[in-house]
Amino acid sequence: MPSEVGQIVWRHRNVIDVDCFTREELYFLLDQARHMENVMDRPIKKVPVLRGKMAVNLFFENSTRTRVSFELAEKMLSADVVNWSVSGSSQAKGETMRDTAWTLEAMGADIVVMRHGAVGSAQYLASKLKRAIVLNAGDGTHAHPTQALLDLYTAWKHLGNLEGKKIALVGDVLHSRVARSDIIAFKTIGCDVVLSGPPTMMPREINSLGCRYEIDPKKAVENADMVYLLRIQKERQQDGLFPSVDEYHRWWGADDNLMKYAKPGALAMHPGPINRGVEIASEVADGHQSVILEQVRSGVAIRMALLYLCGGGVR
Amino acid sequence: MGKILFRDFKIFNGTEFIEGREVLVGDGKISKVGKDLDSSDADVIDGYGKILSPGFVDLHAHFRDPGGEWNEDIGSGARAGAAGGFTTLIAMPNTRPAISEPSLVEYVLSHGKAAGASRILPSGCVSKNREGKEMAELLKMAEAGAVFFTDDGAPIATSSLFRLALMYTGKDRPRIMEHPEEISLFKGGQVHEGKVSALSGLKGIPAASEEIDVARGIALARETGGRVHFTHLSSAGALGLIRQAKKEGLDVTCDTTFHHLTLNENAVINSGYNSRYKVNPPLRSIGDQAALWEGMLDGTIDAIVTDHAPWHMDEKDEPFQDAPFGIASLECAAAVLIDFKNKNYPDVPLELILKQMTSSPASLLPEKWQSLGRIEEGAIADITVIDMERTRIVDCSEWFSKARCCPWEGIALTGWPVMTFLEGRKIWQDNEDL
Numbered sequence: 001m002p003s004e005v006g007q008i009v010w011r012h013r014n015v016i017d018v019d020c021f022t023r024e025e026l027y028f029l030l031d032q033a034r035h036m037e038n039v040m041d042r043p044i045k046k047v048p049v050l051r052g053k054m055a056v057n058l059f060f061e062n063s064t065r066t067r068v069s070f071e072l073a074e075k076m077l078s079a080d081v082v083n084w085s086v087s088g089s090s091q092a093k094g095e096t097m098r099d100t101a102w103t104l105e106a107m108g109a110d111i112v113v114m115r116h117g118a119v120g121s122a123q124y125l126a127s128k129l130k131r132a133i134v135l136n137a138g139d140g141t142h143a144h145p146t147q148a149l150l151d152l153y154t155a156w157k158h159l160g161n162l163e164g165k166k167i168a169l170v171g172d173v174l175h176s177r178v179a180r181s182d183i184i185a186f187k188t189i190g191c192d193v194v195l196s197g198p199p200t201m202m203p204r205e206i207n208s209l210g211c212r213y214e215i216d217p218k219k220a221v222e223n224a225d226m227v228y229l230l231r232i233q234k235e236r237q238q239d240g241l242f243p244s245v246d247e248y249h250r251w252w253g254a255d256d257n258l259m260k261y262a263k264p265g266a267l268a269m270h271p272g273p274i275n276r277g278v279e280i281a282s283e284v285a286d287g288h289q290s291v292i293l294e295q296v297r298s299g300v301a302i303r304m305a306l307l308y309l310c311g312g313g314v315r
Numbered sequence: 316m317g318k319i320l321f322r323d324f325k326i327f328n329g330t331e332f333i334e335g336r337e338v339l340v341g342d343g344k345i346s347k348v349g350k351d352l353d354s355s356d357a358d359v360i361d362g363y364g365k366i367l368s369p370g371f372v373d374l375h376a377h378f379r380d381p382g383g384e385w386n387e388d389i390g391s392g393a394r395a396g397a398a399g400g401f402t403t404l405i406a407m408p409n410t411r412p413a414i415s416e417p418s419l420v421e422y423v424l425s426h427g428k429a430a431g432a433s434r435i436l437p438s439g440c441v442s443k444n445r446e447g448k449e450m451a452e453l454l455k456m457a458e459a460g461a462v463f464f465t466d467d468g469a470p471i472a473t474s475s476l477f478r479l480a481l482m483y484t485g486k487d488r489p490r491i492m493e494h495p496e497e498i499s500l501f502k503g504g505q506v507h508e509g510k511v512s513a514l515s516g517l518k519g520i521p522a523a524s525e526e527i528d529v530a531r532g533i534a535l536a537r538e539t540g541g542r543v544h545f546t547h548l549s550s551a552g553a554l555g556l557i558r559q560a561k562k563e564g565l566d567v568t569c570d571t572t573f574h575h576l577t578l579n580e581n582a583v584i585n586s587g588y589n590s591r592y593k594v595n596p597p598l599r600s601i602g603d604q605a606a607l608w609e610g611m612l613d614g615t616i617d618a619i620v621t622d623h624a625p626w627h628m629d630e631k632d633e634p635f636q637d638a639p640f641g642i643a644s645l646e647c648a649a650a651v652l653i654d655f656k657n658k659n660y661p662d663v664p665l666e667l668i669l670k671q672m673t674s675s676p677a678s679l680l681p682e683k684w685q686s687l688g689r690i691e692e693g694a695i696a697d698i699t700v701i702d703m704e705r706t707r708i709v710d711c712s713e714w715f716s717k718a719r720c721c722p723w724e725g726i727a728l729t730g731w732p733v734m735t736f737l738e739g740r741k742i743w744q745d746n747e748d749l
Binding site for chain 2 (some may be wrong): 016054096097098116118119120121123124125139140141142174175176177180203204205206208209
């Protein structure tokens, strides 16, 4: 067991955002993920810790990779898995979310993994469920805790103790649930977090997030151990937040030149799916510093760890 | 109607507390305020030191009637008002259809009367069908009983319409009430632009949205000499502009809400983004909240309103981002403010907030209603009794209002209205107050 990992009593059922975790709990979780990743390498990729439990993946927004990642994690832990995709927005009002929650519970769901476009939806669902637990797979622009945890896990595997390490997050922070959860996770674990991106894509009062902002990505990336590129949704350009994709790429896109300002061997990270030639050049995405595919693998391991710890595996 | 003698009360006359007097009510009017009044043919109510205040006047409430009666109707709203100590409620006209013609003004008045609870006074839209294009029949609506003109829910759509309406109504017609907001800065907004938007990613509504529209209204008031009342002020900046305009001598007035005085954006954050805190204008920063209290103290703010915005639970009980804007508060607003003041501003005299709930808002109504909000001989006998010792837990399930949630649900508050009289007739009494 690495020195930063201690023994703790796991007290969490629902995971709405990473702000519920202490540094000790984060390291404990990362260590659990390491064991889970070993399961992924076995010839028979299955352990029985969630046998007989029913997991429902409730997705109000399309997100094939997050859903598949959760589904793989649930199946490797032997849970019974149901995918419940709700096309269209809840405002279309087939059913209120309260009724959906009660329906799920009536069917005997033990674990609900939810992705929803509305901020506060995961918290809301958890408040309506009496028995089943809720893992937030993304609620609007607010939080995406499992993404932040898999990012931490990937960084930890490469860099070891993360205390005092520097991470630069570059891109659309304003609309990014990934950035919000990453900021909390990396700060909790003791990293220096610096943001960069167009000022129109930064929240006002950045200091309430507890990190610095540099308009110039070179300054943000300077001496960083990790360079994290956030996905740019091209429709933001239609909203007028930046004038053109080309201008964005020239200023804030990550290419080999930008990576030179970071520490040698710094990690290039991205939550995927990547927009080549927008926030990240192919030379970086496919280069030797990129850990983007490892992040994907980490996602399965960390979700297994979280499902195991919260989902009744230890009770 | 029989006479009532109110004895042993601490009397707030709309401006100040007066000592050692009794109040005699008869024929719906206050017939006498004095010492040792003759009680021979009157029912006597002993106050045991409770406060006797003019009935509260709320310049801004939504009743969803016509068109949204499952959320609230005029009857349930009038009963909710009575149970909150409010005797006069100004109904906002953004219903379906919007109140923009005399027959609809009469509809609101007659349904209000039929409820037999608080007095409902209608406001009319500035524009026909609240479309923001042509001016509605303002004079006919005033004649039918409208006491304000407003396109509330939205600002007056164009500056030219705003200007025309000010010129047309002048000094002796109902005032124009403006919902101050610059729409292009609102689009998709959910919360205050600041800490809460940074932490949640919810789209922010910048304080500048309010300031810009207040600046527009002040410029038009200056140019036309018209009277503008800005409603539900939420930001320090907009308040500063109004303070300046008042110094300049312009006839501009404003109100803020019970919830903006007692809550700020931290409540949204700490609730985990619970929809009961979702309201427009949004709950703003601690600094804005403090500025509103300064505005109360220096007289920049003329009234405190509920902006009572009731929703059926099926609509309001949704994740934050999907829920509609609005806080329902008629039945607890007074207690919320009294309790907050006593805990956070113990040195602010109670008469200051009571004045802004009674005589001060009443003074903004047309001539006919000017005697509301006062305890003096000849005034309409609208009376609210307040028990400063009474502690109650807010329980929305007991409300007359059809709304079933509010930010204070489950919280114990001290200082409640316990009895309400309209024109000398008791319209509500707290069951436990005997």
